[in-house]
Amino acid sequence: MTLTAAETESLARITTFAQQVIAPNAPDWAGAPAIFEQAAALGLTGIEVPAADGGRGQSYALKAAACEALAAADFGFAMSVVNTHNVAHKLSQCAPPAVKSKYLPALLDGRQTACTALTEKTSGSDFAAIEMRAHKVEGGWRLEGEKRWIINARHASLAIVYAQCAQIGDSRGIGAFVxxxxxxxxxxxxxxxxxxxxxxxxxxxxxxxxxxxxxHLLLTPGQAFKSILTEINGARTYVAAMCCGMLDAALETVSAYGQTRQSFGKPLAAHQGWRLPVARAETDLAAARALVAAATAQFSSGADAQLLSAQAKIHAVTTCQTHLPHLLHAMGAEGLRPEYPFIRHLGAAQIAGLADGSTEMLLERVAKIARPAPVK
Structure with missing residues (x-):
């Protein structure tokens, strides 16, 4: 999907911000709150939020591209920003005016962060099994339970919490609450x-x-489960884009190093044995980006993106997990230094393999959707 001229300009500013601000701070994250406010000033917390609600009214394609640019510097920061954005976007879509006016301004200007709370101690990919309970009381709902492994939960002031309003295991009973x-x-x-x-x-x-x-009941029982099944396809696609960004950053670093580091009287890049692993990574990155582009276009069109988003995430994650160790090896011990992205990207690639559906779960999804068994 092609970005508009305005979106292309936005992406250029976001990329510069990632390279000049996020990357230098990524090793220790001193001053992170100020960086988050800078990200908000670039519109990163309101890309898809309509202009009428204070956002930028831009496309999902820009969001995916922005995620790639941010993750090239730091996967964790990219995930943090996009999760706040997603809450702001959901409020703009579903919340009544009073709720939007109460919470949106602080999210859009970066004064507050937010999270989406699904995962629990005994339920992750099996979303229907959540045990957070919502009990109807006079004038509202009382929530009881615990959420775990939630991005931004350490500092978020607001959450969209998914809770069971009926019997545990009944996907039709799940609602979403602000x-x-x-x-x-x-x-x-x-x-x-x-x-x-x-x-x-x-x-x-x-x-x-x-x-x-x-x-503050954002999605009623019956709506919430269906909504998350659609939205997760978008999440899988932008996580795949993030993996592309991390691998691209590693390749950029390795390629520059290979031109200057001398070995046996010539640059590393002049040795065929050094070049071949780099070329393999370049080739797999191109394939991953093609899948991300296809999934982005399909999700943006409103079509069912289950298959392409799963394939994009599987391939991008696997490509990252496969090639990052080889690229680190191409740097030698120099690649272990904190100013280079290899160690944090290696860890992030493992996290990406679990986020929004594990690789194994998505492989099962592809097996069922791509060539379904014939109806007997």
Whole structure:
């Protein structure tokens, strides 16, 4: 899908921001709040939000391209920004005017961050099994339960929380609620792993009887499950784009290094054995980008993008996971230095393989959709 002239200009500014601001801060993330506000000033928290609601009214294609540019510098920051954007976009689509006016301005100008809360201790890809409960009370809903491994949960002031309004396991009973995470009945906790991605702000929270007004029911039971099944195709596509961005950044770094580093009297790039792994990565990156472009066009058109989004994410993630170690090896020990992206991108590629559906789950999806068994 082709970007408009205005979107192309926006992408150029976003790319410069990623290279000049995000990349230098990525190793330690000092001053991250200020960086988030700069991202918002570029429109990154309101790309798809209509201009009437204070956003940019631009396309999903620009969002996917922006995700690629941001992830080339830092995958975690890209995920953090796009998750705040997604909440702002969902509010603009579904929230009543009073709710939009209450929450949208602070999200769009970067004063606050937001998250979408699906994953729980006992449910991830099996979304229908969530145990967060929503009980109807006078004038609103009382929410009880816990969410885990949620991007931005450490610092987000707002969440779209998916909760079961009927019986556990009934996908038709799931609703989506706008929840103020600064409420006293909300308890947060951080979640860390050996793969450091501090910029994602990953954590969890427990809702201990938080009551939200009726107008904070964003998607009614019956709507929420169907909505997330469509939206996740867009998420898989932009995660695939992020993987392309990370691999492209690695290739850019390796290629520059290969021109200057001398080995046995000539540049590394003059040795065929050094060039071949780089060429293989370039080739697989081109294929991944073609799949991302096809999935982006299909999702943008409103068509069913289940198959292409799954294929794009599978191939982009696998390509990243396969080639990043080889490209690090091409740099030698120099590639381990924190100013280079290899170590953080290696960890991010593993996270990408789990986000919005694991590679194994998506392979099963492709097997069922691509060549379905004949009806007997």
């Amino acid at each position: 929840v103020d995470l600064t409420a006293p009945e909300c308890t947060r906790f951080a979640q860390d792993s050996e793969i450091a991605q501090v910029s994602t702000g990953t954590g969890g929270f427990a809702l201990n009887g938080v009551v939200v007004p009726d107008d």
